Amino acid sequence: MVSPVYLIAGALGFAFLYPVFEAAGRRVGRGAATAAIAVFLAVTVAWILGLAAGGGPIVSHTAGFAAPLSIDLMVTLTDAVVLTVINTVALFGFVAMAFRRESGWMGKQVVLFFVLLVGSYGLVMTRDLFNVFVFMEISGIAVFGLLGTSRDGRAFEAGFKYMVASALASIFFLIGVAFVYRSVGSLNIADINGSAHLFVDGTAVLALVFLTTAILVELKPAPANGWALDIYEAADPGLSALLSAINATAMAMVLTRVLPLLDPRLLAVAGVAAFAVPHIQALRQESLGRMLGYSSVAQVGLVVLALSVGAPGVPFAGIALPAAIVLLLNHALAKAGLFWIASALRDDRTGSGEAPERAWPASLRGRPVALIAAAMLALALLGLPPFPGFWAKWNVVTTLGASQSYVILAFVLGGSLLEVVYIMRWLVGVSRSPGDDATTVAERIPADFAAPDDASGADADEEGEIAGAGVAVAQEGEIVGAGAAVATVAAALVLLISGLMAGWGAGVGVPLFIVAGALIAFALLDAVWIPVAVQAVLAVGGVGAYTYLLVPRLAGAPLVFALLFGAGGAVQMIAFLSGPARRPGLVSLTTAMIAALLGLTWADSPLALFVLWELMTISSFLLVLRGHRGAAGAFRYIVFSLGSAFLMLAAFAVSNLQLFAGGFGAAAPGPGEAIASLAALGRAGSISVLLLALAILTKLGSVGVHLWLPAGYAEAEDDVSGLLSSILSKAGVFLLFGGALIFAVPLTPRIGIDSLLGWIGVATAIAGAMMALFQEDIKYSLAYSSMSQVGYIVLAFAIMSHLGWVTGLYLSITHMLFKGMLFLGIAGVVSRTGTRLMYQMGGLIKRMPFSFISVLIAIIAVSGVPPLSGFGGKWLLYSALLERGWYLQAALALFSSGVAFLYLFRLIHTIFLGQRKAEHDAVREAPLAVLIPQYLFIVAIMAISMYPNVIIKPLQTAIEPILAGAVSWEGYAVITSLGYWNGNAVMYVTMGVFIAPLIWLLVVKGRVYRVEQFNIVYAAERPHTPQSTHYAYNFYGHYKKAFGRLTEPWIERFWNAVVDLTRSTSHVFRSWNTGNPQTYAFQIVLYLFLVLLFFRGVVL
């Protein structure tokens, strides 16, 4: 294999000779440079292959002497991987910078770039402490030089600060080196690491204090890192990419070299601070570069933390070093890619500005490649599956949990959530629909009259609002050069492929690949302009086939949910057959979401479960984001969802992964063992269950954490909302049931988690129904209705009895049916009328009779009016509640179901009845493709209503293994300890009492004249307009008045206060970075002081 020294000699030689190449022409120079990097890359790849095949690390002695005498260069497998990534980023980065249209790199810039490479290679390969210093300075000075060429004049100020800081770090390093040499008598790192016994006296303390501080400061640790952010803000984003990816990676490798000298506790504390603080500070960044900078320093902090986890003296050494390396590499590629996008976008806004339009970045819609790359990179950066960072983070987090480092765990997950907030805000900004000002989180009621004086535009007409919101779309030509595009896409692909491979290695291959395959396959179909209708047929077939293959492998609750996800999803996708032929990403994301949901049902390990959970979250998030005004809703959705996912992760980590043993996989231990293992964990077990419950409740949109729900469901596209509300909302329900009995674990001897769940379920049911009542926008009303219905399901689950669980499953199925129908019916209406505001509709029964029938049946079913299946759900619920003795809950549930009746009536009345508007005189019935799924569901509802045993009995058998039941059957009658219900008889009686009066009426009616619209008895006058005759707006005003302040948005206010508090906290934290290099110097010395105190045993 090639000796390591050639890499350095080659890069350096090329740097010296580059002027010669450029003298032959700029193209020659660029070409030669690209080729040179490619050769370096090839060398490092060859190293990986060689080292992976076996054999020790490659060593190169310089000057013909062995290690302590001369300086050794060494490449281990890890080093080779790191170098490969550095070279990859370097190759892409160079292409991005040198091949751009304006101010592409040339001359001394290229030379300095190669010097930077030399520095990074040296940092990774050298095994001599002082040599580390030299290479540190080489990269540092190369960066300073490149900074000098930034377009932004502020780069000088930034560079100066950086120089002051890094000069201090160098000085500390030298002091450390001096004392190390005095103590050990050698500068070889292996010698030093092996001489721990020599570090005893005062000089040794000095050596370690200064060395540690220097290396940490070079890694730009918060809270002593203000200068680094100035660089990221002012530098050319292309340079920031290199800085963040190459420099930071190489420096982190230096940290790994001296790991044996460092105290893991110190690293842990430093890592936590370095990870958490920048995330807080980043929340309010209005500059993309600076925001990404904060993210970079935080990610490096995470690596430091991960290394502390793997340090010796800690019981689980050896796991975290690979994890740290993977984190490092994931970050390098993702961050570099994002910086390249930033460089191509030339749009430094992040979307967190204070201005009314919040200074959103330009939308990338219409540039699918850039958009997809941006999304992939952002997701990779956040450590979401399937990207490599996820697997590493999982490793780190579970290790932290296993070692009971709960505080660190909390910081890691909390910090990650903050990162989600600001990265996703940006992503939502760049991927929102053109015309979306990303503020829509609630319904919008246009004012009656345009308000000329009202400049804020809060109530302005919709069109005006969109035009005036300062919305920008990235224009063709704003992307500078093809280099950045190539680089970005390449980085994203590398991440994707390596992540998928990691997933294969982690044993979650098949379900993961199905999701990814669906995503990619349909995206490719989009790319070759295959119409949505064709895709939809394929997707329905695919989902059907997946479900068909899955069903024989499942039993119990997972089987129920697999059918619900698969069949429900496939049927609703039929609606995609209508509508525009080109809707990029729609089928791809929908299929991926359903595939992820189906994957959940046969996940056989917590890891697999969590991976699919996240994939489901991500794909649904992107679906919401597709909506016309979905950005703000999608943002809330993803923040809450990932918050929930992180809670879940914490739960898995804390309970040492035993949590779901009861629910999943054929070989899993039974529920009893799961409970027993939780009980063995004591308090931590209960808390982890509580966390899990909280996670699931958030995902279900329970009251208090429901803020994402209304806009999330309502602002998605019309035919997608149904899928989200009817199917996606069941994912959380699935986890409740999949978790089997663990939620029965008591929190304290007196309070059970189940009773908490129950009360939350009731509260959600009522709150959802109340909010649905006061919406004018039909989709918001239905969204809140979903919230309310899911509240019932939670309540039913919380009963923890056979009957309760049957109820929960039954409600899940029926809710899927009728909410799917309602949303699709509404989708048809909205597509024909062009409005979502109910009061703008009316009298559509004559134009859209089939939609009316479907909606009518759906609302009868939802409201629980006999004889349709909804009543079965109610009856089971109350029976179960009363059996458990939850009387108050039962009464409140009944009240809530009354409220549901209110909004449902309003829905059907204001849309289909009353007075039709003149502009709707010509609307046609909804498209056939939208009606077909609805009528399929009607058939299902009728069947369930008529023969409830067909559905309830299988549900009972599904529950039986976990909770034995006391429900008996007599023919079609279900009998519980409290009451009975014969669905079949009720159906017949209802038909009888309906048909008898009908016949009577037909007999006695005499002559009946059909009259036209407006022919009503209206005080002898003819009404003027349908608008003034249709009682629809503020339908339940009196109700609102009656409940007074109770109906005010307290929860919204609470969360707004939380946001405000976070923002002010963010400002407090970032104020620490005053912008004055002297402050930064002060901070660095203070950092030194703290490290010193640590070593003197004063701290910790």
Place this chain on the structure above:
Amino acid sequence: MTVLTKAFYTLVSLVVITVYSLLLIGTMARVRAKAQGRIGQPAYQPFIDIIKNNSLRTGVSHGVMFFLGPVFRLAGGLGTYLFIPVIFGSAVFANFSFAGDLLLVMYFIFFGQLGMALGAGESGHPYTAIGVARGLAQMTAFELPFALSVIAVAAQHGTLSITEIVAAQQGGVANWVAFTNPLAMIAGMIAFLGMSGGNPFSVVLAPQEIPIGPPTEMQSSFLGMLQTNRAIFNGAKMVLFMNLFWGGAAHESLIVAILIMVAKTFLIYLYVTIVGASFPRFRTEQSIRFFIGVPTVIGVIAVVLQMV
């Protein structure tokens, strides 16, 4: 029991309740008139109204749903009645109570209301919508104390079956829920005022009092059906409350049992009428606040007492 026998029994049961309820309505209208110092209509006036309306030769319809509205309404009334056992221990008056328990009855009440609301809604008359909005709003409010009291009763007797609740109250006045569980009875009876729609909770019907609105849209045989339903539905509700709180109607002799039923329901209706004659009308939000106030608290106490 053959289907034919059952059909015959059902018919008997329906005829009895219809005739009785119509008479009751007429009587109470007269009682109310007396209380207000008027002479009032004859007690048989409702029969005349129904016959007249059904024999009108023309009608006006706004559409299919409008046409079906009264059918739904009547079906709702009939269904509600038919799921309640009227006379304890009588096969004739057991109706179809085997098909479902108390919960079924409570939910079937919605059936007619929904259908009627939809039918009237198709007429496009704004006052129907206003009336329905008020009615439904008020309904959710009185459902709360009603639900609480029903739950208290169900919890007290450990069953949701109306027949069994009645059975548990046999053996003397002291066994009536009204006395064994007075708080539940109070909450339930207050809720009943709202359910009946008399004063002070009659704002729902206000749009009908001037000569516009549903009754004028729904004429001829449509109105006839509505009036029939009103009788049956009222009867059903009173029977339900009688069964829940007042010991039901039970005697070895069917005639005596019917007389007991008549007496009890008459008193229940009288109570509604007296309250109605004594109080002015609430606005919608006032009645909502009223129901979620004191009656609900009473209901909660009743339920909590069952829990401890």
Place this chain on the structure above:
Amino acid sequence: MIKRVFALALIVVVAFFVFPLFAGIGERTDLGPVATAYLEEGARALGAANLVTAVVVTYRGLDTLGEVTVLFAASAGVALVFGTLARRSQVERRRRPPSELLETGASLLLPIIATFGVFVFVHGHLTPGGGFQGGVVVASGVLLSFLGGTLTHTPHRLLGALETVAGAGYVAIGLLGIWLAAGFLDPRFLPSGEIGSLFSGGAIPLIYVLVGVKVGAELSGVIDAMRHRSDVS
């Protein structure tokens, strides 16, 4: 003001914690293993009289290569920092001409300084001094001639060519060490000669010459960049 108080307080506090740690530091009589090995073997193995040079150029040759790189990068960096400015130095501002004393002194001293510089880097393996020191001396001569007005136009091409040749040559010698001797930057592919003579130490003098040339050229470049562009306003 408050900032200064904090700064002072911090320095004092750190000093308060650091200074006690010096208590145990005594005089050393024995050196560490590596240093001992250098002192015992170095001179003989490499034939360099100046052991510091032996360490700098050979044992820690990679450091020195890095050091050259640092200087190279700094020079490129300074050039770039000022390179983005519009070249307004074309419109030569009227500058006060150098005094006669400076002018004469500069032309008198320049040859001496240059010779001294060359001496220093050529004898780097024998006496204190070496490539850097020599290069810096040469560059100081260049600075003096700029001040004295002897040199008005910078020979950019020459400087660039010197830098390229010297840098590439250095790397080439390093590579020759791999191919002809035992390792990268091993000077022993040339005969080591007799300790103390000019032609001794293998390739060490050669390396120092190249370093000297490179450092001289680079520092001259830095001076030139600062002189020409830093006065643009």
Place this chain on the structure above:
Amino acid sequence: MTQGLIILSFALMAIGMWGLMSRRHLIRIIIGFSLVDTGVHLLLVAVGYRESGTAPIVSDRLPLELLARRGVDPVPSALVLTAIVIGLAVTALMLSFAVRMYQRTRSIYIDKNKELRW
């Protein structure tokens, strides 16, 4: 001697740090840095000292045989050589950045040159 030199070097560094942290003038800040840098160089040299040692250069006064016993440690000397050059490079860049900052804001004072913050 070693101890004294080390204390001296730290004192020098403290003075330099004080200058770095308290002066407003950019050039003075850079001078402060140079002082710290020099302090480190002094420290390095001090670390290499051995009692009554001399420069490790073979000459008439220090023949080859005595080198191992009398010569001071050559490593720190070599290190300090490198460190000086690197310090020089950093100083040069700092100065040029300071010039550019001045050209941009027309102020040589540090508190007028902190546009980037938070």
